[in-house]
Amino acid sequence: MDALEAEKFLRLYYTENPSAGDLWRRLRQVTSEIATTGTYTHTADELAYGARVAWRNSNRCIGRLYWKSLRVRDRRQVDGAEGVAVECVEHLREATGDGRIRPTITVFAPDRPGRPGPRIWNGQLIRYAGYRGADGDVVAGDPGNADLTDKARRLGWFGGRGTHFDVLPLVIEAQGKPPLLASVPGDAVLEVPIAHPSYPWFAELGLRWHAVPVISNMCLEVGGVCYPCAPFNGWYMGTEIGARNLADTDRYNCLPVVAERLGLDTSHDRTLWKDRALVEVNVAVLHSFEQAGVTITDHHTEARRFISHLEREERSGRTCPADWTWIVPPMSSSTTPVFHRYYEDTQLSPAFVQHPRKSYYDW
Secondary structure: OOHHHHHHHHHHHHHHOHHHOOHHHHHHHHHHHHHHHOOOOOOHHHHHHHHHHHHHOOOOOOOHHHHHHOEEEEOOOOOOHHHHHHHHHHHHHHHHOOOOOOOEEEEOOOOEOOEOOOEEOOOEOOOEOEEEOOOOOEEEEOHHHHHHHHHHHHOOOOOOOOOOOOEOOEEEEOOOOOOEEEOOOHHHOOEEEOOOOOOHHHHHHOOEEEOOOEEOOOEEEEOOEEEOOOOEEOOEEHHHHHHHHOOOOOOOOOHHHHHHHHOOOOOOHHHOHHHHHHHHHHHHHHHHHHHHOOOEEOHHHHHHHHHHHHHHHHHOOOOOOOOHHHHOOOOOHHHOHHHHOOOOOOOOOOEEEOOOOOOOOOO
């Protein structure tokens, strides 16, 4: 534990929360606790502030305008796999609500000297399985999750039906025990069937996507303390689904079949068939979520919101880190205001980070 990181965080917390009390008294408490135990415990207010600022500092996230609205579920007393599974399901239910998605984070037990906190192997709480055929190629589902599907099966998962949209179980590692497989109940998974406002045949493609993107394999780092299990969510920007998850060639690769149904000339790239099909897929995604009453945003709106966030941060005297390659949307990039400027891609703390996986279990 680096006491300087703790001090840096506490100075930031007390500067931005002047009514919090006596900084020097708190620093003495934390310094003493670190000397005695090798770490320290955040107050509930410090944890909530740290989680929100980690979102504010997320240089790959375009949707940070509402960072102060992040709802923090403090579950630091939970360090067992079963408890993590129960709380993850409850997180999904609460964040989903009736389709009005709530930005939410659930923070589980931190890493402590000689006692690592729990970890979730899944990249998101809801992931669709990817099934391989005898030759190793993915024949159904999401190729991006084929490795996780293989590992889940080796751990004993046989719940998949072999469809394109089977929800994988959570794989949770905790307390030095073998990983736990935990199914996600259907009532915690809101899904949106994808249809098009102008092409009735689009619904026949059978495309769908889940409503809430809950990132679950990143560590929340606050003042030198690592919370390795801290699933968090905002809401989707349409292109995340329509231009990446469904359209990428190494994911669902839906553009060829959409182009065929549209009657486009796919004989060469200069017909721009991919571009035209991509627009219609994204129209379908936004239309479907809106019809289902599920929160979603489009890349033009979100780009303007990010510029508003950037300007607010500048007025507050803060740096707003951003990775251009992530902030700029994956379609119609130059038509958005975020395309036409440069950003400081600095790493600030608190932050969400990815650590190299250190598992006792050979998976």
